[in-house]
Amino acid sequence: LAELATELRQALLAERPADQAARVNAMIRRYGAQPYLAEDVGQPFHLHFHGSGGTEVEALGGEFATALALIVDGYGPDRFGQCAAHQCEAVYIDLTRNASRLYCGTACTARAKTAAYRSRRQT
Ligand SMILES: [Zn+2]
Numbered sequence: 001l002a003e004l005a006t007e008l009r010q011a012l013l014a015e016r017p018a019d020q021a022a023r024v025n026a027m028i029r030r031y032g033a034q035p036y037l038a039e040d041v042g043q044p045f046h047l048h049f050h051g052s053g054g055t056e057v058e059a060l061g062g063e064f065a066t067a068l069a070l071i072v073d074g075y076g077p078d079r080f081g082q083c084a085a086h087q088c089e090a091v092y093i094d095l096t097r098n099a100s101r102l103y104c105g106t107a108c109t110a111r112a113k114t115a116a117y118r119s120r121r122q123t
Contacts (some may be wrong), residue, residue: 001057001060003057004057004060004061004064007023007027007061008027008064008068009091010023011023011024011027011065011068012068012080012091012093013080013081013082013091017072017077017078020072020077021072021077024065024068024069024072025069027061027064027065027068028062028065028066028069030061030065031051031052031053031058031059031061031062031065032051032052032053032058032062033049033050033051033052033061033062033063033065033066034049034050034051034052034062035047035048035049035066036048036049036050048063049062049063049065049066049067050062050063051063051065071093071095075094075095078099079093079094079095079099080092080093080094081094081101081102083102083103083104083108084102084103084108084112085103085104085108085109085111085112086111086112086115088103088104088108090104090105090108091104092104092105
């Protein structure tokens with residue numbers, strides 16, 4: 001799973017769109033992502049992209065790789081970033097209308113705003 005997380009991070013933060021596409025495509029091939037309709041309990045049929053390998057990590061790898069490909073296709077290659085909060089290394093997917101996201105989540109957004117406020121009050 002740690003290896004998959006590293007692959008995802010490298011694909012998300014690739015500097016050039018061609019490198020990002022190559023990494024995502026390599027993950028799709030590696031994990032053998034295949035679309036199929038599944039009916040989970042209490043849900044209507046919906047699309048899965050599990051990898052073709054037998055392990056949970058391979059299944060997740062196929063899902064994640066395909067999800068990244070769909071985001072790049074629908075939103076463009078520059079919708080991923082590393083959180084701007086101090087000492088946070090999380091990456092995020094920016095699906096905002098104007099591509100304005102800076103932080104990984106509400107906790108880091110709040111921490112950064114509080115730090116900025118304190119910084120302004122001290123000067
Ligand atoms: Zn963060």
